Amino acid sequence: xxxxxxxxxxxxxxxxxxxxxxxxxxxxxxxxxxxxxxxxxxxxxxxxxxxxxxxxxxxxxxxxxxxxxxxxxxxxxxxxxxxxxxxxxxxxxxxxxxxxxxxxxxxxxxxxxxxxxxxxxxxxxxxxxxxxxxxxxxxxxxxxxxxxxxxxxxxxxxxxxxxxxxxxxxxxxxxxxxxxxxxxxxxxxxxxxxxxxxxxxxxxxxxxxxxxxxxxxxxxxxxxxxxxxxxxxxxxxxxxxxxxxxxxxxxxxxxxxxxxxxxxxxxxxxxxxxxxxxxxxxxxxxxxxxxxxxxxxxxxxxxxxxxxxxxxxxxxxxxxxxxxxxxxxxxxxxxxxxxxxxxxxxxxxxxxxx
Amino acid sequence: xxxxxxxxxxxxxxxxxxxxxxxxxxxxxxxxxxxxxxxxxxxxxxxxxxxxxxxxxxxxxxxxxxxxxxxxxxxxxxxxxxxxxxxxxxxxxxxxxxxxxxxxxxxxxxxxxxxxxxxxxxxxxxxxxxxxxxxxxxxxxxxxxxxxxxxxxxxxxxxxxxxxxxxxxxxxxxxxxxxxxxxxxxxxxxxxxxxxxxxxxxxxxxxxxxxxxxxxxxxxxxxxxxxxxxxxxxxxxxxxxxxxxxxxxxxxxxxxxxxxxxxxxxxxxxxxxxxxxxxxxxxxxxxxxxxxxxxxxxxxxxxxxxxxxxxxxxxxxxxxxxxxxxxxxxxxxxxxxxxxxxxxxxxxxxxxxx
Numbered sequence: 001x002x003x004x005x006x007x008x009x010x011x012x013x014x015x016x017x018x019x020x021x022x023x024x025x026x027x028x029x030x031x032x033x034x035x036x037x038x039x040x041x042x043x044x045x046x047x048x049x050x051x052x053x054x055x056x057x058x059x060x061x062x063x064x065x066x067x068x069x070x071x072x073x074x075x076x077x078x079x080x081x082x083x084x085x086x087x088x089x090x091x092x093x094x095x096x097x098x099x100x101x102x103x104x105x106x107x108x109x110x111x112x113x114x115x116x117x118x119x120x121x122x123x124x125x126x127x128x129x130x131x132x133x134x135x136x137x138x139x140x141x142x143x144x145x146x147x148x149x150x151x152x153x154x155x156x157x158x159x160x161x162x163x164x165x166x167x168x169x170x171x172x173x174x175x176x177x178x179x180x181x182x183x184x185x186x187x188x189x190x191x192x193x194x195x196x197x198x199x200x201x202x203x204x205x206x207x208x209x210x211x212x213x214x215x216x217x218x219x220x221x222x223x224x225x226x227x228x229x230x231x232x233x234x235x236x237x238x239x240x241x242x243x244x245x246x247x248x249x250x251x252x253x254x255x256x257x258x259x260x261x262x263x264x265x266x267x268x269x270x271x272x273x274x275x276x277x278x279x280x281x282x283x284x285x286x287x288x289x290x291x292x293x294x295x296x297x298x299x300x301x302x303x304x305x306x307x308x309x310x311x312x313x314x315x316x317x318x319x320x321x322x323x324x325x326x327x328x329x330x331x332x333x334x335x336x337x338x339x340x341x342x343x344x345x346x347x348x349x350x351x352x353x354x
Numbered sequence: 355x356x357x358x359x360x361x362x363x364x365x366x367x368x369x370x371x372x373x374x375x376x377x378x379x380x381x382x383x384x385x386x387x388x389x390x391x392x393x394x395x396x397x398x399x400x401x402x403x404x405x406x407x408x409x410x411x412x413x414x415x416x417x418x419x420x421x422x423x424x425x426x427x428x429x430x431x432x433x434x435x436x437x438x439x440x441x442x443x444x445x446x447x448x449x450x451x452x453x454x455x456x457x458x459x460x461x462x463x464x465x466x467x468x469x470x471x472x473x474x475x476x477x478x479x480x481x482x483x484x485x486x487x488x489x490x491x492x493x494x495x496x497x498x499x500x501x502x503x504x505x506x507x508x509x510x511x512x513x514x515x516x517x518x519x520x521x522x523x524x525x526x527x528x529x530x531x532x533x534x535x536x537x538x539x540x541x542x543x544x545x546x547x548x549x550x551x552x553x554x555x556x557x558x559x560x561x562x563x564x565x566x567x568x569x570x571x572x573x574x575x576x577x578x579x580x581x582x583x584x585x586x587x588x589x590x591x592x593x594x595x596x597x598x599x600x601x602x603x604x605x606x607x608x609x610x611x612x613x614x615x616x617x618x619x620x621x622x623x624x625x626x627x628x629x630x631x632x633x634x635x636x637x638x639x640x641x642x643x644x645x646x647x648x649x650x651x652x653x654x655x656x657x658x659x660x661x662x663x664x665x666x667x668x669x670x671x672x673x674x675x676x677x678x679x680x681x682x683x684x685x686x687x688x689x690x691x692x693x694x695x696x697x698x699x700x701x702x703x704x705x706x707x708x
Contacts, residue, residue, distance in 0.1 A: 139559050141576040147559050148502060148575065205493050205501050208561070209568040209612035218562055221502065222495040255608050256691070258563035337610070 003314040005282065009036035009353055010269055010289040010310070013297070014132070014173055014194045014242025016041050016261070017061060021327045025336070026247050026265055027064035029324075034269030034310040034349055037069045037294065037301050039242070042097050047075035051088045067308075067353055069301040073097045073132060076117060085123040094299060095130035095171075096120070100138055100154070114161055121161065125168040130297060133158060135172045135180065136217055147218045148204070152179040162187050169296070174199060174244045176217045178227030184238060185231070192296045193231075194242025195288075197271045198262040198339055200228055200279075211258035212337050215246065232288050233281035240293035243268055249326060249334030264339045267320060271339065273312050273347035311351040318348045357668040359636065363390035363707055364623055364643040364664070367651070368486070368527055368548045368596025370395050370615070371415060375681045379690075380601050380619055381418035383678075388623030388664040388703055391423045391648065391655050393596070396451050401429035405442045421662075421707055423655040427451045427486060430471060439477040448653060449484035449525075450474070454492055454508070468515055475515065479522040484651060487512060489526045489534065490571055501572045502558070506533040516541050523650070528553060528598045530571045532581030538592060539585070546650045547585075548596025549642075551625045552616040552693055554582055554633075565612035566691050569600065586642050587635035594647035597622055603680060603688030618693045621674060625693065627666050627701035665705040672702045 012035045017027050030038050040061065042048035048057060054072040061070050074080060074088055076098040085096070098114075114121075124131060135158060136150035145153055158172055172184055175193040184193045202219035219225070231239045245268070246261025253259060264271055269289065276285045294300070301308075322342050323335035366389045371381050384392050394415065396402035402411060408426040415424050428434060428442055430452040439450070452468075468475075478485060489512060490504035499507055512526055526538055529547040538547045556573035573579070585593045599622070600615025607613060618625055623643065630639045648654065655662075676696050677689035 139557075141557065141579075144575060144577045146557050146575055147562050203493075203495065203500050207563075208501050208572055209565060209614060210610065211563060211565065211612070212610055214563040221498060221500055223498045225495075254610055256564065256566055258565070260563060 004311055004350070005273065005285070006309055006311040007286040008290045008310070009308045010034050010241060011037035011039070011293045012241055012243050012245070012268060013039040013171070013293040014041065014196070014244045015039060015265070016043070016244070016246040018247060019044055021330065021333055022247055023060065024064060025324060025326050027061055029266040030065050031067050031353060032266050033264070034312075034352060035265075036067060036305055036308055036353065037071070037299065039071045039094065039297075040073060042073045042075040043099065047077065048073070049075050049077055049079055051084065051091050051093060054088065054093050055091060067305070069305060071095075071297075071299055075099070076120070078116065080120055082119050082123040085120055085129065086127060089127035089129050093129070094297060095132050096124060097132040097134070099134045100136055114157060118164065121165050121168055125165045128169070128298070130169040130171055131161070132171050132173050135175070147216070148220065151175070151177050151217050155179060155183050158191070159183065159187065162191050166190065171242070171296075173242060174217060175228065176220050177224045181227045181231045181239070185236065189238070192238040192240065194244075194293070195228055195232060195239055196242065196244045196262070197264045197268060197275065200225070200232065200275045211253040211255075212339070212341065213262065214253075214258050214260055215244070215262045216260040229279045232276075233279055233284055235284045235287055237287070237292045238296060239288070240296065241272070241289045242293070247336045250323065250337050251334050253337065262339050263336050266324065266338060267345060269310055269312055269349060270318065270345045270347040273314070274345050277314075277346070308353045309351070310349055310353065312347045313350045314347055316344065316346070318345050319343070320345050358665055358704070359627060359639070360663055360665040361640040362644045362664070363659075363662040364388050364595060365391035365393070365647045366595055366597050366599070366622060367393040367525070367647040368395065368550070368598045369393060369619070370397070370598070370600040372601060373398055375684065375687055376601055377414065378418060379678060379680050381415055383620040384419050385421050385707060386620050387618070388666075388706060389619075390421060390659055390662055390707065391425070391653065393425045393448065393651075394427060396427045396429040397453065401431065402427070403429050403431055403433055405438065405445050405447060408442065408447050409445060421659070423659060425449075425651075425653055429453070430474070432470065434474055436473050436477040439474055439483065440481060443481035443483050447483070448651060449486050450478060451486040451488070453488045454490055468511060472518065475519050475522055479519045482523070482652070484523040484525055485515070486525050486527050489529070501570070502574060505529070505531050505571050509533060509537050512545070513537065513541065516545050520544065525596070525650075527596060528571060529582065530574050531578045535581045535585050535593070539590065543592070546592040546594065548598075548647070549582055549586060549593055550596065550598045550616070551618045551622060551629065554579070554586065554629045565607040565609075566693070566695070567616065568612050568614055569598070569616045570614040583633045586630075587633055587638055589638045589641055591641070591646045592650060593642070594650065595626070595643045596647070601690045604677065604691050605688050607691065616693050617690050620678065620692060621699060623664055623666055623703060624672065624699045624701040627668070628699050631668075631700070662707045663705070664703055664707065666701045667704045668701055670698065670700070672699050673697070674699050
């Protein structure tokens with residue numbers, strides 16, 4: 001008996017596609033993973049802070065992946081004005097991403113005190129733009145803050161912003177803790193969580209000494225993973241896919257100070273089939289990966305892409321590639337090691353975008 | 355003004371000196387770090403389970419470091435008999451090391467249920483041998499056990515063994531949590547903790563993506579580090595130095611799956627001066643590094659070594675070497691990266707073993 005599943009092409013509401021050669025390698029792989037709508041993070045160098053930058057970046061991405069609908073974000077910083085927010089909204093930019101200072105890749109321009117942004121949040125609320133929060137506070141030894149509790153200690157900030165702007169759509173990105181799940185469930189319909197592929201699979205042990213599993217926020221305790229698994233298994237509509245797929249060449253992972261990020265783009269749906277099957281909720285995959293995010297954001301794919309389907313078949317020896325070369329013309333740029341490299345993921349896309 | 359400190363040569367009550375070329379590189383560095391008494395772990399390949407093995411290993415080490423007094427341990431396994439314990443004790447072997455199965459380097463022969471060892475513990479108690487516990491239970495997702503709470507969840511085992519054998523000297527090795535500190539303080543005079551150099555310095559953030567700071571047990575929360583710092587600053591006599599210095603070639607650290615271990619042997623006393631100075635308890639260093647451990651164990655240095663002194667001076671630009679080559683004749687064996695490589699440790703041994 002062959003087990004197969006056919007669902008609409010997926011939406012990834014948290015994606016890093018980088019720049020230059022890395023962008024050229026990674027972007028065509030979005031569709032390969034079964035994803036047709038991608039919400040793109042703005043933490044480039046320099047960060048995407050202006051509408052024109054976002055549109056120009058979008059154009060680059062669309063040329064590389066014509067079948068994918070891209071939605072763009074701006075990087076929240078003190079330079080972001082209310083006028084720029086309104087302009088961005090009119091140009092179809094869907095959200096603004098906030099990074100706490102120093103917490104993750106290219107977040108040095110990030111922020112700590114949200115009140116200075118209240119005029120911007122007000123404009124976003126009026127425009128229907130989404131606030132995407134990297135929900136961690138910076139480590140602080142005097143106050144017992146470290147990577148293991150940085151998300152939980154951020155949650156009062158999320159609640160405070162929500163109370164101040166109850167109609168502002170807020171996504172707590174890449175949730176990793178039971179505390180985050182509990183809070184977001186408790187808050188109103190305007191607050192949601194994105195959940196990555198890898199945080200449904202990993203715990204702290206998996207990144208202890210394992211650079212390719214090291215990401216920010218770090219994976220936490222078994223009970224935290226269980227809370228993520230339970231909320232997706234429950235079919236809660238405010239918890240949806242955002243992979244946070246973040247490619248780095250292996251030479252900046254397998255080194256003394258590894259860069260943070262897990263690369264899942266090329267195999268998003270096969271990974272998810274495997275994990276949802278393990279959890280025992282394969283029937284919840286379609287809503288999690290395809291519908292809940294679009295519905296929360298109110299975003300559609302571009303014309304002609306509404307009915308694309310992806311079919312996956314369960315089979316043995318679907319081995320994840322060991323690496324992806326960044327550029328065959330420039331081998332010195334290195335290779336990216338994907339999530340679960342060399343492992344049997346057990347599911348394969350047999351028809352894509354049909 | 356020159357700041358200097360003169361103390362007796364130190365005792366390291368938890369040391370890995372390996373075998374073969376690594377042993378030949380590392381062992382002479384024990385004295386370089388200001389250490390003249392070393393208590394050697396038995397997790398070789400194969401583990402040291404017999405008196406003869408331990409004595410033959412001791413002979414190898416003494417030939418490489420004639421100024422150092424070595425005390426040996428046996429590896430606790432179901433093969434260890436009461437007769438072997440008595441024989442070992444008569445031969446001067448000072449302790450038996452217990453590793454939970456699968457928790458750290460070469461611990462596959464380790465154990466989980468201590469009651470099967472009660473006859474051995476009884477004999478050790480009678481002989482005055484020390485039980486050295488690697489205090490972690492194996493990770494278990496169903497019971498929320500992971501590397502972050504594996505020590506705390508082990509503590510009931512420690513208490514149970516102590517209650518069964520109140521006169522058995524037990525050392526909870528390389529304590530990393532405030533919970534461990536609290537329990538050991540609460541238990542009687544026969545229970546002690548060794549504390550490493552690196553656990554007085556690191557927290558979880560420091561090994562997140564940083565392979566050279568990855569060790570088992572992993573460094574924990576800021577409040578845990580604070581508890582370790584406070585107990586050494588308090589001058590508690592049952593908390594003393596055991597470095598757990600564990601060299602690995604950099605190619606098995608800077609890779610996808612890093613080996614666990616931090617290498618501190620060549621600079622033990624300079625590191626400790628720096629850390630104790632930062633904590634503000636340089637006056638407590640001598641007891642922690644030189645006296646408390648020997649006193650708990652009741653061990654002496656060999657004849658003629660009682661009065662050796664080490665003088666350290668505080669100065670700038672005492673830069674920790676980037677690497678130590680394992681064998682100049684065999685460069686392919688690689689190099690070991692020491693703790694705080696390329697960093698200014700701020701203290702230098704100017705007279706050693708005088």
